[in-house]
Structures are given as structure tokens and as C-alpha cells.
Amino acid sequence: MENNYSNNQTGESSGKCPEEYIVFDEERGEYICTLTGEVVEDMVIDTGPEWRAYTPEEKTRRSRVGSPLSHTLPDYGVLTTISGYRDASGKKLEARVRLEASRLRRLQAKLRVATSIERNIEQASREISRLVEMLNLPKSIIDTAMMIYRQAAEKGLVRGRSLESMAAAAVYAACRIRGIPKSIDEIGELIRGGRKEVARCYRLIVRELDIRMPIVDPIRHVSRIVSILKLSSLVEKRASEILIQARKMGLTAGKDPAGLAAAAIYVAALELGERKTQKEIATAAGVTEVTVRNRYKELVQKLNIKLPAQ
DNA sequence: CGGAGTAAAAGGCACTT
DNA sequence: AAGTGACTTTTACTCCG
Numbered sequence: 277m278e279n280n281y282s283n284n285q286t287g288e289s290s291g292k293c294p295e296e297y298i299v300f301d302e303e304r305g306e307y308i309c310t311l312t313g314e315v316v317e318d319m320v321i322d323t324g325p326e327w328r329a330y331t332p333e334e335k336t337r338r339s340r341v342g343s344p345l346s347h348t349l350p351d352y353g354v355l356t357t358i359s360g361y362r363d364a365s366g367k368k369l370e371a372r373v374r375l376e377a378s379r380l381r382r383l384q385a386k387l388r389v390a391t392s393i394e395r396n397i398e399q400a401s402r403e404i405s406r407l408v409e410m411l412n413l414p415k416s417i418i419d420t421a422m423m424i425y426r427q428a429a430e431k432g433l434v435r436g437r438s439l440e441s442m443a444a445a446a447v448y449a450a451c452r453i454r455g456i457p458k459s460i461d462e463i464g465e466l467i468r469g470g471r472k473e474v475a476r477c478y479r480l481i482v483r484e485l486d487i488r489m490p491i492v493d494p495i496r497h498v499s500r501i502v503s504i505l506k507l508s509s510l511v512e513k514r515a516s517e518i519l520i521q522a523r524k525m526g527l528t529a530g531k532d533p534a535g536l537a538a539a540a541i542y543v544a545a546l547e548l549g550e551r552k553t554q555k556e557i558a559t560a561a562g563v564t565e566v567t568v569r570n571r572y573k574e575l576v577q578k579l580n581i582k583l584p585a586q
Numbered sequence: 587c588g589g590a591g592t593a594a595a596a597g598g599c600a601c602t603t
Numbered sequence: 604a605a606g607t608g609a610c611t612t613t614t615a616c617t618c619c620g
Binding site for chain 2: 475479553554555565566569573
């Protein structure tokens with residue numbers, strides 16, 4: 277799996293609750309501190325229907341529905357240019373006129389590129405909206421994704437790649453920026469290229485546009501997984517504690533946040549007698565059993581967690 | 587079946603030659 | 604630009620209670 281969890285900004289400073297760790301939790305409408313995991317401020321915000329984004333019926337939405345992509349790009353390949361050094365009747369043009377013609381030609385070429393980019397962006401907008409809707413993401417993601425896509429398009433990154441994949445990558449990037457824990461797979465399932473394509477385009481975007489990408493806090497995965505498995509909020513709380521502790525010990529750098537969250541939940545559920553199988557947790561988190569095992573073993577060992585006798 | 591463990595594959599990143 | 608190494612997760616097993 278793509279290993280972009282690298283933790284460059286290892287801000288492991290143990291401040292009380294510095295402002296930069298306070299983060300808005302989209303799914304729950306709360307401000308939480310990612311260091312302590314506590315709710316900083318309870319703000320009842322109506323996030324509309326989006327709050328159901330992470331429920332089990334996700335599965336049922338996996339089907340490929342939505343408007344089919346149209347291949348009817350206007351002007352596809354058939355373009356008019358102001359050409360040559362002869363006029364309509366075939367006479368050679370004199371120098372001045374020729375200069376004028378070449379100026380127009382350049383202008384037209386520029387304009388053509390500009391409008392073709394516009395058209396491309398417009399189509400991408402449809403695709404992005406479609407993805408955001410199918411993933412039940414907040415509408416505001418569309419704007420973020422569009423910003424990213426626009427920059428990519430203007431840099432000419434879309435040329436030669438599928439618009440679909442680039443749009444999907446923009447959506448994923450937007451989620452990352454906003455700290456929404458959507459996986460590349462979830463987005464990849466909705467397009468033809470699949471996860472691999474999305475991942476490739478995403479990396480390209482990040483590299484070429486110099487976007488500094490915040491790593492997704494594993495704690496953000498916790499509430500999602502917990503709600504899928506219908507575990508108690510005690511488990512959620514305890515799992516967050518474990519993750520905070522793990523981060524302090526530098527166990528989180530370079531690891532899949534979803535895997536970490538899954539392992540923490542597994543441990544927490546075990547401790548609190550709300551046992552779930554590794555398999556259940558793994559699939560809910562979108563990782564493998566083995567990953568859960570590895571992470572969980574590491575957590576138990578390095579954090580000296582004593583598990584109740586089974 | 588759930589859990590534990592493992593070897594081998596595969597992916598992606600930071601290096602070098 | 605291909606090669607290498609030190610990572611990761613996944614796949615596909617085996618073994619145990």
C-alpha cells in the first residue's frame with residue numbers, strides 16, 4: 277500500500293492542548309483535541325445528511341451507479357487553425373499581414389488552450405460532484421477538490437491521463453486536506469482505473485503542486501470504525517487514549533492510520549469486554565487481519581498493556 | 587471458527603551509481 | 604534512469620484450542 281503516512285512534522289511535544297491540535301470532527305460536529313482526544317467544545321452543528329457518511333449501508337452503495345461519462349467532448353481533435361502563409365485565394369501574403377496572421381494564430385492557440393482547459397474543468401466538476409455525492413462527503417469538499425483540480429489542470433497535469441482518475445485524486449486530496457478519513461480504495465472503487473490509478477494521480481498532484489499534506493490522525497478513524505461496529509463510546513474513548521500514548525512513543529510514524537485505529541479499537545474492546553473479532557475490525561477499518569495483528573501486538577508490547585485473561 | 591505466526595510478494599520512498 | 608535497501612501491507616498459507 278502506498279506509504280504516505282510519513283510523519284514529517286513529528287510534533288510530539290506534550291503541551292497541554294495547543295491550538296494546532298484542536299480539530300473539527302466532521303462526523304460528529306465537535307471540536308476535539310487530537311492530543312488528549314477530549315471534546316474541546318460542544319458545538320451542535322447541523323452537518324445535514326452528511327453525518328451518515330460512515331454507516332454500514334456504505335456497502336450497499338458500492339454499486340456503480342450515476343450518470344455515465346460522456347465521450348462527446350466538443351471539438352475533440354477536430355480543430356480549426358489559422359494556418360499558412362497564403363490567403364484564401366492562394367496568393368502569398370505580404371510580410372505585415374503575415375505577422376498579423378501569426379499573431380492571431382498565437383492568440384487563437386492560447387485561447388484554444390484556455391477554453392479547452394475550461395471545458396475540461398467543467399467536465400471534471402461534474403465528475404467530482406458525482407464522486408462526492410456517492411461517497412456522502414460534505415458538499416464543501418467539492419470546492420476544495422475543484423481548487424486542486426484546477427491547479428492541476430492549469431499545470432497541464434491532466435493531459436494524457438484520464439480525467440476520471442485525476443478528479444478522483446483531487447477528491448481524495450481534498451479529503452486528506454480536510455482530515456476526512458476516506459480511503460483511496462473507497463474512492464478508487466467508483467472509477468474505472470481503480471485504486472492504483474487514483475493513487476498514482478494523487479501522488480502526482482501532491483508532488484507537482486507542492487501541497488503539504490497533513491497526515492490523517494488515526495483517531496479520526498476511530499469514531500468511524502466504532503460506529504460501524506456499534507461499539508460503545510467507552511471503547512472509542514479508550515482507543516483514542518491508546519493512540520495518543522502510541523504517538524507519544526513514536527509508534528505511529530509511517531503506519532497506516534486505519535490499521536493503527538483498528539488495532540487500538542481491538543485492544544480497547546478486549547479490555548472493556550466488548551470483544552470483536554480481528555476480522556470484523558479489519559474489514560470495518562479496511563485493512564487486513566494481519567495488519568491488525570501486527571499493530572495490536574506492537575501496541576500491547578510497547579505500551580505494556582495488560583489484557584484480561586480470555 | 588478465531589487467533590497466532592510466517593514466508594513471500596508487492597508497493598512506494600529515499601537514497602545511490 | 605535503473606538499482607538498492609529499508610520500510611510497509613497483503614496474500615496465502617500452517618498450526619493451535
